[in-house]
Amino acid sequence: MNIIKDQRETIIKENNTAQQQLKDVLDKMNRTLKTLDIREHLQGDIDLSILKEEDFKNIDTILLNEGEITHILNIPEGITKFVCKKNLLFTIENLPSSLVHLEITENYLSTIDLAELNKLTHLNLSHNHLTEIENIPNELVELKCSFNQITHLDLQGLSKLKVLNVSNNKITVIENLPQEIVDFVYENNPDIEFRNSPVIPNEKVEEQDIEQELSYQESLNKYFKLKLAYETKLYEQKKQLYKKSGNNIKIARKQISMLKPKCIKCKRAVGTIFTKKDNAYLAMCGDTKNPCKLNIELYAGNFGSVQTRLYEYREFQEESKDTIIRQKLDTLFNYVDEHKSIKKFKKELEDYTMLSAGMKDLLDKHNENFNNPQKKELIQKKRDIIFEYIENIKSLLEEYEKTDDRDILKSAVEIQVKDLLPETKNLRLLMSEHMEMTIDVEYLIDIDENGEEEASRKLDNVFYLFKHDVALSKLDYTFGEQPRVIHFKL
Numbered sequence: 001m002n003i004i005k006d007q008r009e010t011i012i013k014e015n016n017t018a019q020q021q022l023k024d025v026l027d028k029m030n031r032t033l034k035t036l037d038i039r040e041h042l043q044g045d046i047d048l049s050i051l052k053e054e055d056f057k058n059i060d061t062i063l064l065n066e067g068e069i070t071h072i073l074n075i076p077e078g079i080t081k082f083v084c085k086k087n088l089l090f091t092i093e094n095l096p097s098s099l100v101h102l103e104i105t106e107n108y109l110s111t112i113d114l115a116e117l118n119k120l121t122h123l124n125l126s127h128n129h130l131t132e133i134e135n136i137p138n139e140l141v142e143l144k145c146s147f148n149q150i151t152h153l154d155l156q157g158l159s160k161l162k163v164l165n166v167s168n169n170k171i172t173v174i175e176n177l178p179q180e181i182v183d184f185v186y187e188n189n190p191d192i193e194f195r196n197s198p199v200i201p202n203e204k205v206e207e208q209d210i211e212q213e214l215s216y217q218e219s220l221n222k223y224f225k226l227k228l229a230y231e232t233k234l235y236e237q238k239k240q241l242y243k244k245s246g247n248n249i250k251i252a253r254k255q256i257s258m259l260k261p262k263c264i265k266c267k268r269a270v271g272t273i274f275t276k277k278d279n280a281y282l283a284m285c286g287d288t289k290n291p292c293k294l295n296i297e298l299y300a301g302n303f304g305s306v307q308t309r310l311y312e313y314r315e316f317q318e319e320s321k322d323t324i325i326r327q328k329l330d331t332l333f334n335y336v337d338e339h340k341s342i343k344k345f346k347k348e349l350e351d352y353t354m355l356s357a358g359m360k361d362l363l364d365k366h367n368e369n370f371n372n373p374q375k376k377e378l379i380q381k382k383r384d385i386i387f388e389y390i391e392n393i394k395s396l397l398e399e400y401e402k403t404d405d406r407d408i409l410k411s412a413v414e415i416q417v418k419d420l421l422p423e424t425k426n427l428r429l430l431m432s433e434h435m436e437m438t439i440d441v442e443y444l445i446d447i448d449e450n451g452e453e454e455a456s457r458k459l460d461n462v463f464y465l466f467k468h469d470v471a472l473s474k475l476d477y478t479f480g481e482q483p484r485v486i487h488f489k490l
Contacts, residue, residue, distance in 0.1 A: 004108055008070045008088050016044030018069055026054050035061040042067040042087075049074040080119075104128070126165070145169070146185070162374055167422075183378050185426060216483045219298055223281055226264055227274045234261050265490060266292035276300075280486070293489055301483035303476045306365050313359045320352040365477055369470045375430065382427040389420040432467040433474075439463055 021042050029036075036051070036059050046069060051059060062079055064072075066086035075082060075094070081101040084092075089107040095114075101122040104112075109128040114120065115135040122142045125133070130148040136155070142163040150169040155161065156176040166174070167187040174186075175195045186192060238256050245251040260269035263285050271286030272294065281298040285291035327348065331341040396412035399405075428435075440462040 004088065007068070008090070011043050011068055011088070012045070012070055016070075018042040018044035018046045018067075019050070022046050023050060023054075026050065026056065029056075031055050032058055034058050035063065037063040037065075039065050040067070042069050044069070045071040045073070047073040048076060051076055121160075163378070182372070182375055183426065183430065185422070187422075216298065216485055219296075219485045219488050220281070220483075222488075223283065223296060223298060226283065230261070230264055230272055230274070234259075237261065263287070263292060263294065265294040268292070295487045295489040297486040298488070299481070299484050299486055301478045301481055303478040306362055306369070306475055306477045309477055309479075310359075310362045310366060313355060313362055317352070317355045317359055320348060320355055324348050324352060362477065369474050379427065379430050382423055382430060386420065386423050386427060389415055389423065393420065432469060433471040434468040436466050437463060438466065 021040055022038065025038060025040060031054070033056070036056070042064070048062070059076070060079060061081040062075070062083070064084040064087065069084065069087040069089065072084070072089065072092055073094075075096050077096045078098050079096050080098055082095075082099060083101075083103040084105075084107065085103070086106040089104065089109060091109065091111060092104065093113065095102070095117060097116045097118060099117050100119050102117070102120060103122070103124040105124055106127040109125065109130055112125065112130065112133070113135070114123075114133070114137060117137050119139060120137040121139050123136075123140060124142075124144040125148070126144050127147040128145075130145065130150055132150060132152065133145060136143070136158060138157045139160060140158055141160050143158075143161060144163070144165040146165050146167040146169070148169050150166065150171055152173050152175075153166060153171060154175040155164075155178055158176075158178050159180060161178045161181055163183040164177075164181055165183075165185040166189065167185050169189050171186070171189045171192055173193050173195060177184075177194055237259060241255045241259065242252040245255060261271045262268065263270050264272045264283075266285060266287075268287065273282070273284050273286055275282050279300050279302065281296070281300065283294065283296035285294045324345065327336070327341060327345055330336040331338060331345075336344075393412045393415055396408050396415070400408045400412065
């Protein structure tokens with residue numbers, strides 16, 4: 001950091017030419033342009049009040065590319081997009097309230113004031129020296145602040161936030177993480193504690209239910225860990241008995257039938273009963289006459305596949321519609337008493353309305369999973385970014401082949417590692433929320449002349465990668481009573 005400070009001081013004292021360079025560039029430009037894209041390598045302080053002085057009234061976008069800019073003053077009101085990459089900024093003040101898109105990356109910012117930026121929707125402050133970000137505007141849709149020194153982040157009120165990248169910081173606490181986030185990157189941080197936040201960012205549950213949902217999930221995970229440990233130990237005991245019997249199946253079966261595993265709580269040789277009954281996971285002591293206090297009961301809720309329920313509701317809705325039509329015809333032709341018909345019609349209409357509401361909820365859930373326009377937009381955006389990185393790498397490699405400059409090769413590798421690979425991973429996760437690998441072990445069996453198995457040889461393993469567009473947990477829909485912990489006594 002001291003080296004950068006020395007570099008800034010040297011530029012300010014000996015080579016502070018940025019303002020004159022900017023003036024020279026502006027003199028050659030059309031006064032009616034809307035985007036000011038400065039590609040020159042500027043050194044020193046710049047004062048953007050020169051835009052008004054030089055009669056540039058239509059500019060709404062300012063792009064400052066790589067250079068050694070040490071300070072920026074008087075960004076004009078009316079600017080909606082401001083980008084400054086790879087310069088020597090330590091601070092930036094008096095940002096215009098008209099900003100919608102702000103991108104200051106690969107600088108040395110230690111603080112930034114966002115209090116007046118009420119219209120801001122896109123903010124990228126990656127690769128700086130920020131320790132905190134406060135007064136984040138409520139309109140923000142995208143926040144990127146990776147590679148900083150942030151320790152704490154409060155996202156209270158950011159209900160429109162869809163993209164959040166906080167990777168490579170020192171974050172230990174994130175508060176009020178919005179449920180609407182669809183692209184969340186938080187790699188290379190200490191263990192983050194999420195306060196007042198759902199476990200899964202996209203999971204839409206009421207705030208008061210979050211604690212209960214977490215408790216149920218934790219309890220369910222613990223239940224199956226206990227069950228797995230119990231059954232694994234029992235399996236090992238059975239295997240030992242089989243070995244001791246000299247691989248004699250009859251003797252082994254007799255010994256196994258007499259085997260009494262220990263209860264997971266009281267440790268008596270009475271076993272533990274793990275079962276599922278009436279949509280509840282149960283665990284209890286194996287002693288039915290004098291059981292210990294082991295009592296686990298987790299109600300799983302009434303849930304089913306969104307797709308299956310959608311078809312069922314559609315059928316019910318059509319049946320209800322047919323019933324209403326038949327009833328109207330019966331009334332029209334005086335097959336049914338009008339008073340009774342009105343009463344019955346009212347009930348059928350209530351049922352149809354209820355079915356329609358349920359159908360709408362399911363359809364919204366289905367569209368959120370498979371036809372989410374925001375997700376599609378993010379995927380396309382990721383593809384565009386990846387394409388740009390690939391083109392940059394190709395260009396650098398071509399230049400390296402011509403010049404044999406190892407710094408150029410180093411730049412290409414840095415883009416590959418720091419930019420391309422993380423974005424590729426993000427794209428993969430966006431396109432396939434769930435991926436799993438299975439192994440198929442194949443054997444070749446040799447048969448002798450009598451038709452009996454002579455020998456078997458193991459062939460190469462075959463690996464299968466299964467991709468699912470939507471996480472499996474999102475394919476289920478809970479109806480009526482929610483999952484809950486009834487008892488969990490160990």
